Amino acid sequence: MFARLSLAICLCFATAAAAQAASFVVASPQFQDNAPAPLGGAQPTCGGGTSTSPALAWSGAPAATKSYVIILSDVDNWSHAGLAAHWIAYGISTGVSAIPAGFASQTPAQFVPGANFSGQTDFRGYCPPKGDAPHHYVYTVLATDLVPDALAPGLTRDALTLALKGHTLAGSSIVVRYAQAP
Secondary structure, eight states, rough: HHHHHHHHHHHHHOOHHHHHHOOEEEEESSSSEEEEEOOOGBOOGOOOOOOOOOEEEEEOOOOOEEEEEEEEEETTOOOOSSSSEEEEEEEEEOOOEEEEETGOOOOOSEEEEOOTTTTTSSOBBOOOOOOOOEEEEEEEEEEEETTTSOOOOTHHHHHHHHHHTTTTEEEEEEEEEOOOOO
């Protein structure tokens, strides 16, 4: 069931030809797809380390790509008017095809920050309720035909989704799982 949900999320954004979307891939040197999350990504009050964004890399973007978007969603948390978006970054230059751990907090930022589910523009680490089964945190990277400064800062996930309609060329996701120790 989760694989279908992850695919549905990706398909909501990807509007390009299937051949282009199939060649666009995202990965992380810190974790395998659908593996337990590294502790550094969880909030300190939730049994984690430093609430740091992980390293990600992507390849196979369509030639018409002008910028990238990264959205981190907790697909097991629907209490925030839909999926809980933990991090939104857009306007990432096409000169970037990999980001280091901690990219979300780099100064100056190499992206336009969006608003996460708590209204903040920072990376909000993993923090499922104690006793829950591991939550699935999906990092989705989208290739767009928008120039990096095309969108205003602070867009919510829903506002960004509307702004990207007709501008998303390809998308790919990678999943990590995290649960707090009982």
